[in-house]
Amino acid sequence: MKSYRVGRGREVDIMVSDATVGRLHAELVSYPDGRILVRDLHSTNGTFVRAGTGWQRLDNDYVQPDQRLRLGDYETSARELIALSLRQAARQQPEPLIETITHLAFYAGWPAAMAAARVAQQVFATAK
Numbered sequence: 601m602k603s604y605r606v607g608r609g610r611e612v613d614i615m616v617s618d619a620t621v622g623r624l625h626a627e628l629v630s631y632p633d634g635r636i637l638v639r640d641l642h643s644t645n646g647t648f649v650r651a652g653t654g655w656q657r658l659d660n661d662y663v664q665p666d667q668r669l670r671l672g673d674y675e676t677s678a679r680e681l682i683a684l685s686l687r688q689a690a691r692q693q694p695e696p697l698i699e700t701i702t703h704l705a706f707y708a709g710w711p712a713a714m715a716a717a718r719v720a721q722q723v724f725a726t727a728k
Contacts, residue, residue, distance in 0.1 A: 604628040604685055605641075606671065614685045620645045620672025628678055636678045638663050645672035 604613040609623030616625070622643040629637040639660045640647035648655040650668035663669065665679040676684075 601632065602630045604630075604682065606681060607641075607643075614681050615688060616671065616674055616676075616684075618672060618674040621674050622672070625671050628681060630678075630682070634665075635662050636665060637661070638669065638678065643672070647671055 605624060605627050606612055606614045606616060606621075607623050607625040608616060608618070608621050612624060614628075622641070622645065624641050625643045625645075626641055626647045627637075627639045629639070631637070637660070638647060638649070638658055640658060647658045648670040649658045649661065649663055650656075650670075655670055658669075663678055666677050669676055669678065669681075
């Protein structure tokens with residue numbers, strides 16, 4: 601299991617620069633069996649999941665990796681947030697990136713790990 605805190609603050613794992621996203625807005629928990637839990641952390645502007653043609657408020661629910669999420673007005677998916685965490689980790693230092701890629705390989709399979717490695721390679725190439 602891997603947990604990611606999402607928000608605008610410095611204490612988060614995934615930083616989102618959007619004024620409608622709280623400093624500590626939500627948490628994503630990725631489980632070994634592929635499930636992803638999204639938990640709203642009592643944010644002011646709420647966390648929502650796409651349900652049919654509208655949005656449904658989410659407090660503590662499982663989502664599909666590509667299911668559309670909204671943190672305040674910021675629209676994304678769990679997969680996009682995890683990819684963002686990879687890009688942010690690669691800019692800071694390689695150790696968390698290696699840990700995340702290993703986690704993806706073990707829990708989500710080699711295709712996900714290889715995709716993460718490609719993202720890391722692109723980030724390192726553009727950081728130079």
